[in-house]
Amino acid sequence: MDEQIERIKSKLSQLKELDSEFKQFGAKNHKYILNPPLTLSQVNQFETEYQVSLPQEYVTFLTTLGNGGAGPFHGLNTLIDSRIMYFDDSELAQHSYFELSKPFPYTESWNVEKELAEIDEKIEQAYENGDEALEEQLLAEKSALIDLPQNDYGRLNISDYGCGITISLIITGEEKGNIWTDDRVNDGGIYSYAELENTGKISFLNWYELWLDHTIKESAI
Structure with missing residues (x-):
């Protein structure tokens, strides 16, 4: 994992140089800058408060690279903001929150x-x-x-794709550690991450590095 973290650091720096005018999707929002990392104590406090055990890859990212900022699509949400199911920037925004400790119920796509x-x-x-x-x-x-509940639990909303589509990191249940896409707002269902030519299950660090590789390739054209 340490080797992958170092690769991610290097690739993020390379991408910032390649796309200095922030032409890539979402780059103007985060400008390839990560927020300061959290301490392990802060992460543990979050886990205790919400009675969860976060995937180790995500914990390593939070404590060595950053707590949100540069990342796929419109960037990574902070750990605390990742509890929010839907983001609304209006002054009258009413946020709903995931129930984190209950297991995420799916292993296959559902619509x-x-x-x-x-x-x-x-x-x-x-x-x-x-x-x-x-x-x-x-x-x-x-x-x-x-009448089925929306099953909004067992996951974090780590990134906003746009058009109401969100990217989730599963933190409890059989899919723990994997990335899923929630496109139910457009009747697209909820499914294992399939963007950026990904096939099969993908973990947090592999998902993040896939974004880096894809965006570096696009920026070098």
Whole structure:
């Protein structure tokens, strides 16, 4: 991990020189500058207060590189701000917060809007076939889906992609340490991170370095 941290330091410095005019997406927000690191005591205090154990890669980043700032898309949120599910800069902003200690429930992508659309098709077919029993069963399944909680727990909102899309670091449950994308606001569901040509699961430091490599390549063109 120490070697990767040093690579990240070097690549971030290289990127700042390559994109000195901040032309890359989000660069004008963070200008490739990281906030001062947290102390391990501060991280431990956060973990105690919210009854969580943060992924070690993320803890190492927070305590050796910085507490938010330069990062993918519009930059990294600070640890404390990462508790906020949705960001709104208006004066009347009403923030909602993740319930951090409960396990993140997913291991595969999930899109309730897609499931609802599929049930609606089945309901229509059952109605056309005159199958009232099946229609009632499907309506009950639809109602249960609509009433499902949004499952906003077990993760941190570490970056804002834009258009309501957020990037999450999973901190509890089977996916702990992995990066997920939440695009439910656009009916895109919630899924394991798939931007910047990534395939498969990806951990925090690998996600951050992937952004550096991608942006360095774009800046060198």
